[in-house]
Amino acid sequence: MAPIPLSPISVGHIDDVQEIRKAKPTSIPKRFIRNRAERPSLSTISPLSSSSTIPVVDLSKLVKGSGDEFHREISKLAVSCDEWGFFQVINHGIDLDLLESIEKVAMDFFMLPLEEKQKYPMAPGTVQGYGQAFVFSEDQKLDWCNMFALGVEPHFIRMPKLWPKKPLNFSETVEEYSRETRRLCQKLLSFIAMSLDLNKDTFEDMFKVAVQAVRMNYYPPCPRPDLVLGLSPHSDGSALTVLQQGKGSYVGLQILKDNTWVPVQPVPNALVINIGDTIEVLTNGRYKSVEHRAVTHKDKDRLSIVTFYAPSYEVELGPIPQLVNENSPCKYRRYSHGEYSKYYVTNKLQGKKTLEFAKIQAQNYSS
Numbered sequence: 001m002a003p004i005p006l007s008p009i010s011v012g013h014i015d016d017v018q019e020i021r022k023a024k025p026t027s028i029p030k031r032f033i034r035n036r037a038e039r040p041s042l043s044t045i046s047p048l049s050s051s052s053t054i055p056v057v058d059l060s061k062l063v064k065g066s067g068d069e070f071h072r073e074i075s076k077l078a079v080s081c082d083e084w085g086f087f088q089v090i091n092h093g094i095d096l097d098l099l100e101s102i103e104k105v106a107m108d109f110f111m112l113p114l115e116e117k118q119k120y121p122m123a124p125g126t127v128q129g130y131g132q133a134f135v136f137s138e139d140q141k142l143d144w145c146n147m148f149a150l151g152v153e154p155h156f157i158r159m160p161k162l163w164p165k166k167p168l169n170f171s172e173t174v175e176e177y178s179r180e181t182r183r184l185c186q187k188l189l190s191f192i193a194m195s196l197d198l199n200k201d202t203f204e205d206m207f208k209v210a211v212q213a214v215r216m217n218y219y220p221p222c223p224r225p226d227l228v229l230g231l232s233p234h235s236d237g238s239a240l241t242v243l244q245q246g247k248g249s250y251v252g253l254q255i256l257k258d259n260t261w262v263p264v265q266p267v268p269n270a271l272v273i274n275i276g277d278t279i280e281v282l283t284n285g286r287y288k289s290v291e292h293r294a295v296t297h298k299d300k301d302r303l304s305i306v307t308f309y310a311p312s313y314e315v316e317l318g319p320i321p322q323l324v325n326e327n328s329p330c331k332y333r334r335y336s337h338g339e340y341s342k343y344y345v346t347n348k349l350q351g352k353k354t355l356e357f358a359k360i361q362a363q364n365y366s367s
């Protein structure tokens with residue numbers, strides 16, 4: 001077995017959910033069973049589950065659209081960011097074969113024997129490698145999910161060294177996918193800036209060489225989907241997140257809107273985009289990151305491929321001056337993205353709690 005880095009964190013034994021599933025248990029280990037209030041069956045789920053609930057933005061109309069068409073689409077983008085924090089993007093320009101390939105290499109990876117996957121283990125307190133992230137104690141509830149996460153710096157991917165049997169074309173596919181999602185994020189951020197009446201290069205100029213990471217999430221079927229969560233409620237620490245829902249996967253992503261969990265119905269060939277904590281801070285709360293979670297299914301599995309796009313670690317962040325005024329006083333302090341990132345990965349996923357790190361305490365401003 002590969003050496004596990006020394007860590008002061010004691011998280012106890014973490015069962016691998018795919019292995020639990022293989023054993024076909026009739027009950028599931030206690031560490032996965034949520035407290036009543038957190039169970040998906042007991043929280044409200046919106047009866048509105050058509051794809052029209054999450055706005056759909058047509059990127060080609062923003063890139064090539066003329067006058068009216070462009071303005072209509074940019075207003076739609078503004079409403080999506082303002083009211084939802086989530087939207088699906090169609091005509092995004094990423095080759096559909098590449099979307100298929102990344103799913104294939106991800107799935108091939110998850111289907112490897114456990115010993116192979118564990119050659120690149122996720123050490124407690126880190127979010128790189130294979131396993132369960134964001135686990136910090138022995139009594140913390142576990143997610144019904146296996147993750148494989150890779151840091152994708154601008155020009156290289158930190159790939160597992162001890163990994164001779166990785167799926168064919170894994171590195172090449174992840175690299176190409178990351179280049180494409182980077183381009184997509186850059187375009188989207190320029191339109192998001194325009195939707196706020198900011199210069200289109202505002203975010204890109206500020207981010208320097210953006211950092212990027214990709215996380216593959218695999219949720220095997222669960223005998224008791226009513227008792228567990230696939231992924232705990234959280235907002236993303238990124239600026240923008242691009243989420244690809246695997247073809248043929250059940251509908252498992254839910255976002256919290258007006259205190260109701262709304263399922264995100266996949267739109268064919270679309271990518272789900274969400275606003276991360278960093279954009280919330282930069283826009284002084286105008287475009288908010290939104291809490292989301294994943295639930296599981298009794299018979300079906302689910303794959304998601306998630307790209308996090310964020311500023312370079314040394315970049316100092318804080319609300320953009322044009323978005324701070326008498327009606328919208330400064331709500332967040334200044335800090336570097338590296339500081340936030342470190343705080344994010346060393347705390348458990350708990351709704352939007354991580355963002356408290358950036359908030360100026362209520363008594364210090366009037367809103």
Ligand SMILES: O=C(O)CCC(=O)C(=O)O
Nearest residue numbers: 215217231253294304306
């Ligand atoms: O699997 C999903 O749809 C949710 C994934 C997610 O929110 C994340 O990885 O941050």
Ligand SMILES: [Fe+2]
Nearest residue numbers: 234235236292
């Ligand atoms: Fe997320």
